[in-house]
Amino acid sequence: MSDFSTVLSKVNDNYFPMIERQLTGNGIQMDQYSKSCVINAISSINNALDAKGITWNDDQLDRSNITQTLIQVASLKLNAAASPREVFFQVRNIKVKGPDNKDIWKKQVEMGIEGDGNDAILARFGRDVKKVGQFWLVREGDDFTYPVYTGFDVVPPKWTPKGKGDVIRIVYPIMKADNTVEFHIAERDDVSRNLIAHMSNNMMNETFGVCADRFKATPDQRKQIASRKSEIIQKAKSLGLAALDDPDLQPYISPAWTEPQSREGMLIRKMRNNVVKKIPKDFGHAFIELTYQEAADETYGEVQREIAENANRTVIDVDPEPVSEHRHQPEQQHGIPEGHEPKPTSNPETEPLQQQRSMDFGDEGTGGPESW
CATH class of the missing domain: 1.10.3730 (ProC C-terminal domain-like fold)
Structure with a gap:
């Protein structure tokens, strides 16, 4: 147990200053609850690594995203020790570039937000949200009537639980700042x-x-x-x-x-x-909003991962079109006999500068000085 405590203490000492420095640099102050969330996250990450037989100093562990993951935990205030838990961590195999630019496989810690974590984020950052009510688990055998909306007037839904069958929809009662109640429904x-x-x-x-x-x-x-x-x-x-x-x-x-x-x-x-x-949510800070997108939006994360892994990898085959000789001939000006084209006028004020540029950089198409 002492070795375990020593390892976590060292991890805390290594990551806490970086996290607090980055949050402070973005105008966000860590309160005591955020610090508790980080400590609980580090403990949960340690359990996930231990389940895979990996240590914090293991060469196959990609530590590049752990700091960012802990920043997400601190800014969103997600508690891995809550019951039910708000956030979880898993180890994922990813392909990265090695020192010799070859692809190698590494282990990376990935964060996921549980349902109660999203509820906590909604209660904390929901726009004009005063209270998040207990959600309804509507089952197949229950009596349920959908709400009716007429302008600003709402006839609330009615639910009579019977406790039979699978859950076919979920209803969230949300109390707004003006004490009105909205009902948000998701179908199975x-x-x-x-x-x-x-x-x-x-x-x-x-x-x-x-x-x-x-x-x-x-x-x-x-x-x-x-x-x-x-x-x-x-x-x-x-x-x-x-x-x-x-x-x-x-x-x-x-x-x-x-x-x-x-x-x-x-x-x-x-x-x-x-x-x-x-x-809708109002995070009050662009950095926290971006953190939420990266952590909570599965589609955003998948798209970013797909872009990172596949960018510039598609080979585009183009068949060059043969160029005929007449396309290289200069176009003759209409109405002027060949050999009688007007000579370009020179500006005595800019001509020395143009000559100097030619000497310094080479004419267009010559490639410039050989020392380049």
């Missing part, structure tokens, strides 16, 4: 869009046997891979959530989605996220 079927995004992310490095490494694929192989991915995504779209039980699609879906003991919890969490994320 809409989670299929989250599933499609999850599958696309899981297939990012998939080659379907076309080649061994997608980064070394030829243009034709890239087209084959893209075509296969499109077929799988289209099939998943047509099936909706029934795709979770399709044996052909399950290899591209994480077990947390497909296993019976975790499936319902995953679907509920995604429905909650779909509600909370669409409610």
Whole structure:
């Protein structure tokens, strides 16, 4: 236990000054709760590393994003020790450039925000949000009536729980600053869009046997891979959530989605996220807003990761068009006989400067001095 405490103390001493310095440099002061969130995050990250048999000083650990992850925790005030927890950490394999510019695999810590974390962010940063009410878990056997909107008047929804069947929708009552109440609803079927995004992310490095490494694929192989991915995504779209039980699609879906003991919890969490994320927020600081986009928006993170891994990798084949000789001939001015073109006029004030430029830099097309 003493060794464990010593390791975490050293990690805290290494990361805390950097985090506080960066936040202060962006005009954000760390309060005591933010510091507690960072300490709990470091402990949770240590558990995730320990589960993979990795230490903080391990060469295969990519430590470049740990500071940024802890900054996100501190600025958004997400508590990994809360119950239910607001944020979790997992270790992901990523490909990075080594010292000799060769691709090498490393372990990277990745942060994810749980449903209660999004609720905490909404309660803290929601625009004109006074209170976030307890969400409703509406099941198949429950009696439920949707709200009715007439101008500014709202007839609230009615829900009579019966406790039977799967959760088919989630309702969030939100009290605004003027004491009016809004009702935000997410449907179970809409989670299929989250599933499609999850599958696309899981297939990012998939080659379907076309080649061994997608980064070394030829243009034709890239087209084959893209075509296969499109077929799988289209099939998943047509099936909706029934795709979770399709044996052909399950290899591209994480077990947390497909296993019976975790499936319902995953679907509920995604429905909650779909509600909370669409409610406007005011972070009061551009740095915190950017931090939220990077941490909470799955699409934003996936797009940035895809750009980082695939930027400037597509080979564009261009067939050069043969140039005929007559295109190199200077165009003759109309109405002036050949050999009688007017000579360009010279400006005595600028001519010495033009000659000096010619001596210093070389004429256009000559390549300039040989010392360049």
